[in-house]
Amino acid sequence: MKKKGKIVIGVVVAVVIVLLLVGPLSVWNWVPTLKKPLVTYKVGALLSVTGPAAWLGTPERNTVRMIEEEINEAGGINGHPLEVIVEDTVGDATKTVTAAKKLISKDEVLAIVGPSRSGTTMAVIPIVEEAEIPLISCAAAEAIVVPVKRWVFKTPQKDSDAAIRIYEYMKEQGISKIAIITGTTGFGDQGRQQLKKFASEFDVTIVVDETYGPEDTDMTAQLTKIKASGAEALVNWSIVAGQVIVAKNMRQLGMEIPLFQSHGFGNVKYAQTAGEAGEGIIFPCGRLLAVDTLLEGHPQKEVLTRYKEEYEAKYDEDVSTFGGHAWDALYLVIEALEEVGADREKIRDYIENRKGFVGTGGVFNFSPEDHSGLDKYAFEMLTVKDEKFVVLK
Numbered sequence: 001m002k003k004k005g006k007i008v009i010g011v012v013v014a015v016v017i018v019l020l021l022v023g024p025l026s027v028w029n030w031v032p033t034l035k036k037p038l039v040t041y042k043v044g045a046l047l048s049v050t051g052p053a054a055w056l057g058t059p060e061r062n063t064v065r066m067i068e069e070e071i072n073e074a075g076g077i078n079g080h081p082l083e084v085i086v087e088d089t090v091g092d093a094t095k096t097v098t099a100a101k102k103l104i105s106k107d108e109v110l111a112i113v114g115p116s117r118s119g120t121t122m123a124v125i126p127i128v129e130e131a132e133i134p135l136i137s138c139a140a141a142e143a144i145v146v147p148v149k150r151w152v153f154k155t156p157q158k159d160s161d162a163a164i165r166i167y168e169y170m171k172e173q174g175i176s177k178i179a180i181i182t183g184t185t186g187f188g189d190q191g192r193q194q195l196k197k198f199a200s201e202f203d204v205t206i207v208v209d210e211t212y213g214p215e216d217t218d219m220t221a222q223l224t225k226i227k228a229s230g231a232e233a234l235v236n237w238s239i240v241a242g243q244v245i246v247a248k249n250m251r252q253l254g255m256e257i258p259l260f261q262s263h264g265f266g267n268v269k270y271a272q273t274a275g276e277a278g279e280g281i282i283f284p285c286g287r288l289l290a291v292d293t294l295l296e297g298h299p300q301k302e303v304l305t306r307y308k309e310e311y312e313a314k315y316d317e318d319v320s321t322f323g324g325h326a327w328d329a330l331y332l333v334i335e336a337l338e339e340v341g342a343d344r345e346k347i348r349d350y351i352e353n354r355k356g357f358v359g360t361g362g363v364f365n366f367s368p369e370d371h372s373g374l375d376k377y378a379f380e381m382l383t384v385k386d387e388k389f390v391v392l393k
Contacts, residue, residue, distance in 0.1 A: 038081070041077055041110060041342060042108065045061070045326075047087070053116055055241070055322070057089070059320045060138055063311065063323040065086070066314055067330050068084045077338055082334070089116070091117050091120060100112065110133075110134075110343075111344070113136055120139070121144050128152065129152070134151055136154065136329035140187060142160050143190055153352075154371065155332070159194050160194045162191070163194040166284060170260075176205060178231050178235060179209075180208070180210070181210040181246060183212060184214065188238050191262050212238075212242050214242065219246050220252070232258075233258045236260070238264055239264035241273070244278070246259070247281065263284055265283045265285070268289065268387070275387065278387065279386075280384060281384045286360060286362065290382055307360055321360070327360050332351055332364075336350040353368075354366050357373070362378030
């Protein structure tokens with residue numbers, strides 16, 4: 001018996017020595033009945049949770065946290081837990097670059113969702129291109145994906161298509177002489193360029209071209225000039241709270257010309273903050289904000305309804321189009337992880353060739369030539385009625 005016991009002890013010691021030599025992970029091969037733990041899939045998120053663009057980043061942060069929780073409660077991605085590492089960029093380019101480098105080198109994320117703003121997205125493009133990591137931006141400027149960057153995609157509709165939809169409606173209404181006022185952020189500057197680019201195509205003349213900074217609190221001087229110009233309508237292109245100030249200042253000056261906003265107006269809190277001054281504002285936006293008016297059978301109806309109901313039940317606040325951009329971006333990554341696993345190159349390839357992805361922003365059809373995946377029909381023309389968004393009739 002003693003001899004047999006010594007043999008058993010010797011075998012155990014030998015096994016331990018072998019395991020120490022070949023590495024601890026090999027235990028799962030030596031003992032096949034044990035279940036090998038699955039690696040966590042890490043995804044980064046660069047979002048403006050605080051700062052002047054918090055109205056974008058906060059619903060985006062809420063959305064990715066909600067998705068992360070739902071995915072893990074359902075068993076993860078093919079059994080792999082999902083971890084979304086959120087970095088608050090404060091809407092600042094320098095902070096965004098620092099956070100992106102951390103996500104890539106320290107956290108070793110497989111993909112990045114965001115940033116929230118166009119300017120901060122442009123700042124990190126060289127970083128992700130060099131690191132060869134997929135980035136799906138939640139910002140709208142067309143320059144993010146035009147010309148195409150190998151590792152960069154975006155989920156908001158194109159600002160060129162927003163300008164086109166505005167001009168198409170103006171042409172129907174016989175409006176040909178307009179003023180524009182745009183924010184000096186990356187989003188505002190890109191929108192200004194698109195408005196100027198397409199004006200002549202729709203026989204529109206821009207008689208006044210004004211701007212304002214993200215921290216400005218009064219636009220009376222610019223609007224006084226616009227009022228005296230004889231403009232038949234005003235287009236305000238911004239993502240910051242200043243777009244609400246424009247509406248209020250117009251009312252104070254007694255301006256009665258139509259006010260058009262960009263898709264950066266896509267948070268009902270803007271309409272609520274504007275109050276009576278916001279009544280009748282017209283803007284192009286995704287269908288999320290008017291999902292109740294969509295006909296049954298519309299390809300986006302189910303996705304939009306599900307996201308809206310889940311978000312509003314969880315956070316007790318109105319859903320916004322900005323949170324929707326994060327929904328689309330993260331689910332594109334999740335779907336890619338389900339299909340190709342934890343391989344950055346394969347994730348990139350999968351997204352680039354994804355057709356028919358039904359998101360909150362539209363039905364996406366990506367290609368090597370198009371890293372936006374949407375056309376102008378992803379937009380509906382909406383208006384403000386009683387501090388709510390409804391489809392413009």
